[in-house]
Amino acid sequence: MATIRRRSTGKWEAQIRRLGQPSITKTFSAREDAAKWARATEREMDTGQFLPRTDGERTTVADACERYAREILPTKKSRRQIASDLTRLIDEWGPHSLIALTPDRIAAYRDRRLQTVSGDQVRKELGLLGRIYRVAMTDWGIHIPHGAPMDRVRLPPAGRGRERRVSDAELDAILAVTGSRELPSLCRVAVETAMRRGELTGLTWERVDLRRRVVHLPDTKNGQARDVPLSTRARDELAAIPRRLSGRVWGLTPDAASRAFARAVQTARARHVETQEAAGATPEADWLVGVRFHDLRHEATSRLFERGLSIVEVSAITGHTDLAMLRRYTHLRADDLVERLG
Template sequence: MASFEKRSGNWRAIVQRQGHGRLTRTFDTKAQAEAWAATIESEIARGLFVSRTEAENTTLGDLLDRYEREIVFAKKGAQIERYRLNRFRESPLAHRSIASIRGTDLALWRDQRLREVSPATVGREMNILGHVFETARKEWGIALVNPVRDIRRPPAPNARTRRLVDDEQARLVAAAHTYGGEIGALITWAIETAMRRGEIAAMRWEHLDRKDRVLLIPETKNGTPRQVPLSTAALAVLDALPRRLDGRVWSMRPDSISQAFERVCKAAGIEGLTFHDLRHEATSRFFEQGFNPMEVASITGHKTLQMLKRYTHLRAADLAKRIK
């Protein structure tokens, strides 16, 4: 039988069973202590008991710290993941034991975050928190339930469909020429290759095969290297660039590219356009040129056709020209 001790206004439940040692936990009321003891004794009797001591003694903040030390450092997006982990460290939940965190707690956190940031941001934060709990459960052997599974995800935002219209490309090029630096060449390169911003920034001359007109991307977002075929316009961009001593093609980093592009758009009087939209524009143009989905996927690096579909919004007028 379990025993109970009153200590400083609280009640401690004590369960002792052979093979399980001495299990204790403190509660505000005796009723809570009795309910906990009854649950533990029932689980032991049925052979279902799993010690929750580690989960009860580990705060969410502790778990986030271990996840950052052991998991995040090896990820390509380590910097942004650390940023998202810090958002959770700022929450009162970080001081709670992971055994005490329920889906209702995270639902309150979710609703508060939705008043501060976009649904897409909240969804990404939920993804990383869910992975933290799953890693603790599966790889570290901590007995817990993943509370992220119990709550509704924010509705996924509609995929962006922004295309260059009218004379926007010419205006971008003109504004980029006035702005100076590499941004003009980067804009043309992005439209010709559909490469991601990070892939472009990481380009090296050693990965260029000028004879076969292809560029190797050894490290991609999905982890699979790929070769990008280069158009005449893309090759002309490279031919006009000076060779750097460090072997990199571009001097600009990903964030610098986005910042420069925003300034160019402002100078050109263009609203609602991001640098990533140029990848969408390029992908759509490949389809309009008659490439099939598998061919486009081999160029852009999309893993599934469903992922590719999000970037493919063809102009009806261009399709009408192909209808007999």
């Protein structure tokens, strides 16, 4: 039988001692709650279903997030974004124990966040929370009686994904106004190879074989090395780049490349509007609107399909392991397919 006694603080303490089981003590505000917990716990012990919950009760969401940041985050490619999402989870639920965080609280957070951010962003945040629980239960040995609460929360539907393509005219206009000496070659190689921003800015000459027209990427986002074939234009762009003492092809960091690209887009759009208005014409509504550096990878992937490559061949070049995700990148221009239909 459990021992239930009142403490000097006025709270009720329930203690269970069983042979072969660790001594368990828990404090409650009401005697009835202490007795109910003791009966339920002893029933689990009698049926062999009991697992200690101390770690799950003592470990807060903040504790788990901070441990995840120390042990798991360094192995991830998108560390900056994940670190930002971890901070948000701590701000929202930091003091809650892992056991106390319930599906209804998570669902309320989901609905509140959807008022200000996209469904895809909410999916990322809640997906991260689910991964933290799974790591806690599988790798850290923390018992959560009812499993990860995320498993009982409906995620927002995934977005359709971006469909923005970048025309040659738009890209020429962007590169004509950039103040960066390195951005033009970086962008032209990007739209020829479909390489990611980090893969491009991290490229070193020892990985580039201009004779074979192949770039070797030993460390990619999905953790799999791959070889990227170079078109004649990509080969020529690379061959014209002066060699740096550091061995890097470009000196830009990923963030610096995105900032330089965004500034050039803004300047090119402003010039388009100014030129059109000066001529008494209406500026094109979509010209250079909403263009991001990552859209060059999207454009390059679409062009690979338009050249007649199969989905397997394209995935080998781009490094996509999820063919469904790859299809989101392919928005073929109907005019470019007319001749192939005959």
